[in-house]
Amino acid sequence: MIKRTIFSLGAAFLSMFAVNSHAAYALNLRAPATDIAGQVYGLHMLILWICIGIFILVFGLMFYSIFKHRKSVGHKAVQFHENHLLEVVWTIIPVIILAAMAYPATKTIVAMKDTSAADMSIKVTGSQWKWAYDYLDQDVKFISTLSTPQDQVHNKAEKGENYLLEVDNPLVVPVGKKVKILLTASDVIHAWWVPSFGVKQDAIPGFVRETWFRADKTGTYRGQCAELCGKAHGFMPIVVEVKEQADYDAWLSAQKDAAAAADAGADKEWTKVDLVAQGEAVYNKNCSVCHGATGAGIPPAFPAMTGSAVATGPLEGHLDIILNGKNIMPAWRDVLNDTDIAAVIAYERNALGNSTGDFIQPSAVKAAR
Amino acid sequence: MSTTTATHHDDHEDHGHPTGVMRWVASTNHKDIGTMYLWFSLFMFFFAGALALGIRAELFQPGLQFIEPENFNKLTTLHGLIMIFGAIMPAFVGFANWMIPLMIGTSDLAFPRLNNMSFWLMIPAAILLMASIFVPGGAVAGGWTMYPPLSVQNPSMGVDMTILALHILGISSIVGSINIITTILNMRAPGMSLMKMPLFVWTWLITAFLLIASMPVLAGALTMLLTDRHFGTTFFDAAGGGDPVLFQHVFWFFGHPEVYIMILPAFGLISTIIPTFARKPLFGYASMVYATSAIALLSFVVWAHHMFTTGMPVAGQLFFMYSTMLISVPTGVKVFNWIATMWKGSLTFETPMLFSVAVVLLFTIGGFSGLVLAIVPVDIQLQDTYYVVAHFHYVLFSGAAMAIMGAVYYWIPKWTGFMYDESLGKTHFWLTTIAFNITFFPMHFTGLAGMPRRIPDYALQFAEFNMISSIGAFALGVSQLLFLYIVVKTIRGGKLAGDNPWETVEGLEWTVPSPAPFHTFETPPTVK
Numbered sequence: 001m002i003k004r005t006i007f008s009l010g011a012a013f014l015s016m017f018a019v020n021s022h023a024a025y026a027l028n029l030r031a032p033a034t035d036i037a038g039q040v041y042g043l044h045m046l047i048l049w050i051c052i053g054i055f056i057l058v059f060g061l062m063f064y065s066i067f068k069h070r071k072s073v074g075h076k077a078v079q080f081h082e083n084h085l086l087e088v089v090w091t092i093i094p095v096i097i098l099a100a101m102a103y104p105a106t107k108t109i110v111a112m113k114d115t116s117a118a119d120m121s122i123k124v125t126g127s128q129w130k131w132a133y134d135y136l137d138q139d140v141k142f143i144s145t146l147s148t149p150q151d152q153v154h155n156k157a158e159k160g161e162n163y164l165l166e167v168d169n170p171l172v173v174p175v176g177k178k179v180k181i182l183l184t185a186s187d188v189i190h191a192w193w194v195p196s197f198g199v200k201q202d203a204i205p206g207f208v209r210e211t212w213f214r215a216d217k218t219g220t221y222r223g224q225c226a227e228l229c230g231k232a233h234g235f236m237p238i239v240v241e242v243k244e245q246a247d248y249d250a251w252l253s254a255q256k257d258a259a260a261a262a263d264a265g266a267d268k269e270w271t272k273v274d275l276v277a278q279g280e281a282v283y284n285k286n287c288s289v290c291h292g293a294t295g296a297g298i299p300p301a302f303p304a305m306t307g308s309a310v311a312t313g314p315l316e317g318h319l320d321i322i323l324n325g326k327n328i329m330p331a332w333r334d335v336l337n338d339t340d341i342a343a344v345i346a347y348e349r350n351a352l353g354n355s356t357g358d359f360i361q362p363s364a365v366k367a368a369r
Numbered sequence: 370m371s372t373t374t375a376t377h378h379d380d381h382e383d384h385g386h387p388t389g390v391m392r393w394v395a396s397t398n399h400k401d402i403g404t405m406y407l408w409f410s411l412f413m414f415f416f417a418g419a420l421a422l423g424i425r426a427e428l429f430q431p432g433l434q435f436i437e438p439e440n441f442n443k444l445t446t447l448h449g450l451i452m453i454f455g456a457i458m459p460a461f462v463g464f465a466n467w468m469i470p471l472m473i474g475t476s477d478l479a480f481p482r483l484n485n486m487s488f489w490l491m492i493p494a495a496i497l498l499m500a501s502i503f504v505p506g507g508a509v510a511g512g513w514t515m516y517p518p519l520s521v522q523n524p525s526m527g528v529d530m531t532i533l534a535l536h537i538l539g540i541s542s543i544v545g546s547i548n549i550i551t552t553i554l555n556m557r558a559p560g561m562s563l564m565k566m567p568l569f570v571w572t573w574l575i576t577a578f579l580l581i582a583s584m585p586v587l588a589g590a591l592t593m594l595l596t597d598r599h600f601g602t603t604f605f606d607a608a609g610g611g612d613p614v615l616f617q618h619v620f621w622f623f624g625h626p627e628v629y630i631m632i633l634p635a636f637g638l639i640s641t642i643i644p645t646f647a648r649k650p651l652f653g654y655a656s657m658v659y660a661t662s663a664i665a666l667l668s669f670v671v672w673a674h675h676m677f678t679t680g681m682p683v684a685g686q687l688f689f690m691y692s693t694m695l696i697s698v699p700t701g702v703k704v705f706n707w708i709a710t711m712w713k714g715s716l717t718f719e720t721p722m723l724f725s726v727a728v729v730l731l732f733t734i735g736g737f738s739g740l741v742l743a744i745v746p747v748d749i750q751l752q753d754t755y756y757v758v759a760h761f762h763y764v765l766f767s768g769a770a771m772a773i774m775g776a777v778y779y780w781i782p783k784w785t786g787f788m789y790d791e792s793l794g795k796t797h798f799w800l801t802t803i804a805f806n807i808t809f810f811p812m813h814f815t816g817l818a819g820m821p822r823r824i825p826d827y828a829l830q831f832a833e834f835n836m837i838s839s840i841g842a843f844a845l846g847v848s849q850l851l852f853l854y855i856v857v858k859t860i861r862g863g864k865l866a867g868d869n870p871w872e873t874v875e876g877l878e879w880t881v882p883s884p885a886p887f888h889t890f891e892t893p894p895t896v897k
Binding site: 025026027028029030036037039040043044047048051054055058059061062065066069070071072075076077078079080081082083086087090091094095098101102105106108109110112113152153154155159161162163164165187188189191193195198199200201202204205206207209210211223224225226227228229230231232233234235298300301327328 | 431432433434437438439442505506510511512516518519522523524525606607608612613614647648649650651652653654655656678679680682683686687690691694695697698701702704705708709710711712713714715716717718726729730733734737740741744745746747749750752753754814817818819821823824825826827828829830833834
């Protein structure tokens with residue numbers, strides 16, 4: 001009964017706001033795309049209406065008193081205080097109302113926590129400031145970063161429709177399948193949040209947390225990191241594309257083909273010019289957020305690349321720090337492929353104000369792993 | 370306050386009582402120390418408010434305009450820390466100093482020299498906090514909660530300065546609390562039993578116990594953070610067997626009682642003001658005392674409701690949801706009591722009463738959004754969004770800060786001997802209340818629509834409400850200059866207040882002259 005009330009309340013409001021979910025002056029939670037998000041929506045509406053009802057009742061009395069019991073209209077104070085019956089009543093009634101709220105909430109909590117019987121699992125790793133997605137058992141993994149151009153952020157270009165909510169490689173999942181998310185982080189705490197799925201879970205370095213969702217309809221769903229994770233916390237969005245099973249299968253095999261092609265690239269002999277050219281793209285996507293697009297860095301936290309002892313010192317040391325990280329600097333061995341690492345090393349040593357002239361081949365990176 | 374000295378100067382020359390700067394530096398007088406606390410708090414309120422205007426200027430439009438993201442994080446962090454530890458808490462201690470001895474009919478606090486130390490410890494702490502902006506690497510930028518690993522990762526000395534500042538403030542609070550508890554339990558006028566104490570004294574007694582119980586917990590968390598940063602310990606690093614979430618448990622075990630430390634004295638203030646202007650006693654004195662105690666006890670078993678998204682077992686989420694929801698019962702008792710006190714009174718609406726009525730109404734909105742946030746599934750959707758920002762500003766600004774402003778208007782005649790300018794006071798009230806709601810009410814909507822907090826730039830669908838919030842924030846900030854003007858104007862002169870300007874029948878503070886002489890109740894009054 002209560003559940004039905006929640007849903008009818010929720011549905012009524014959905015119809016009012018659903019069309020508005022991306023428009024200006026949005027007033028309510030985003031349109032749910034999963035059963036759990038629908039329950040959350042309904043719970044919020046239930047509690048909101050109860051609170052509005054209590055508010056009108058209680059403050060109706062207060063404003064009645066403010067207008068009728070004022071000295072300026074000649075009201076004389078009636079000297080009463082304490083009434084045990086009244087005090088017991090206004091203690092008991094809230095307890096009953098709270099129990100009515102807690103019952104449906106408890107059922108939703110239990111449902112949210114049930115990660116069993118998932119159709120597929122994706123390991124999600126948050127790091128400053130990107131998300132890595134690893135399709136377990138599929139051998140597909142990639143990094144997802146903000147694709148909004150910096151010119152838009154710095155007001156040099158007009159902002160696009162999905163400003164700050166767009167990525168280069170969205171997470172792709174099939175519709176109607178229970179997707180288990182295994183969440184962790186490589187540096188600091190992040191939180192993976194897709195409002196339309198009703199999913200928000202902290203990603204905690206050194207631990208794996210689980211959550212899940214089952215999207216009801218195809219479409220693109222956008223969210224953001226929800227736990228302060230440093231300077232670019234506002235710039236690591238999450239985009240999930242929900243596709244029909246056939247489209248998802250096609251996407252998956254295309255991903256596998258692309259990964260195979262990249263692996264093949266690691267075995268060929270590269271020229272310095274080609275490596276530096278590819279390295280610029282890798283650097284701008286992965287490294288510039290800390291070390292700066294011009295290599296200036298933000299000392300002392302983020303050292304400059306220009307004239308850096310690492311980037312102008314021995315190649316082995318340079319490769320080691322990229323593969324394994326150091327202090328704040330993350331380890332990139334599981335994130336970038338051999339070609340990308342060789343390319344970014346070539347770029348850092350032969351651009352950004354450095355000109356050591358040397359570089360290493362992707363095959364050497366493969367050997368060093 | 371200069372009038373106070375002038376009038377009573379002669380009485381005290383023979384006590385060897387210092388004058389000039391030393392009057393303040395070496396003061397052991399509860400009124401002078403209370404005055405210093407209140408001025409300190411007002412200064413920090415303006416400082417942290419200016420930081421908030423920096424935040425709102427950046428958020429006026431999408432895109433990065435004025436403040437780089439790493440500096441934006443410093444602004445939000447320092448704004449929070451300074452408002453909590455520099456503005457709200459010292460203001461309440463200022464009221465405790467000034468009013469508790471006057472309300473319980475004693476001459477001073479139990480340990481006047483400790484009282485001096487409590488105040489002067491705050492100055493180096495404030496300097497450390499503010500100076501951290503200027504060291505290489507800058508101020509702490511990980512949010513006022515300073516979660517590791519982010520706060521361990523930040524190499525700036527500013528983080529260490531903040532940790533040290535909070536340690537010092539903790540010592541100051543603990544020492545002050547011991548002083549207040551000792552005073553209240555031992556130095557009440559003959560005849561004033563515990564259940565005859567003014568409610569403000571009751572709320573401070575309970576608050577002081579909360580401070581003693583929670584501040585050492587914060588000190589523990591901060592010390593572990595410091596050793597993780599510098600001495601290779603791994604309390605919060607999984608690579609060495611620690612757990613980042615441990616910090617959050619310890620921090621919020623302090624942090625939730627801290628929330629009530631900042632609101633219970635405000636409850637005491639408005640429980641004092643409303644009966645005066647309703648010309649009726651407080652409806653349920655005993656139930657108010659029990660409700661305050663219940664809130665204080667519950668505050669120690671709800672901490673993990675700040676952590677529902679960290680991933681805890683179902684049993685944990687259920688326990689913390691139920692315990693959190695329960696808090697609304699004693700809080701509701703308080704709201705009902707205030708309204709029952711107004712009911713069939715003979716109400717007038719001078720500035721202190723206007724502030725108190727606004728606190729009852731707006732704090733309740735913050736209470737309702739707190740109840741929404743207690744519901745775990747909804748909290749998971751709203752955690753770390755602007756909805757939470759709206760929620761805690763409704764309880765801390767329109768709860769604590771506006772209660773403090775109302776209480777300043779209520780007692781400033783006693784402190785200075787002069788009435789404030791009533792029409793200016795009312796103007797300040799309306800400007801503050803309207804600007805506050807323009808600033809913070811739209812944040813409920815941006816939060817529901819999915820805007821995370823602590824971001825310097827946002828998606829386009831949040832632009833309209835953010836612009837409204839920013840306009841409101843600047844209006845709110847400018848309105849407070851009027852408050853400063855009114856306070857200064859009142860100190861400099863005005864209509865004479867008389868001993869009991871509100872013609873209230875309750876409160877020993879109204880039996881002494883206005884301005885309150887340097888020494889009061891050297892012979893305790895008898896309470897019937």
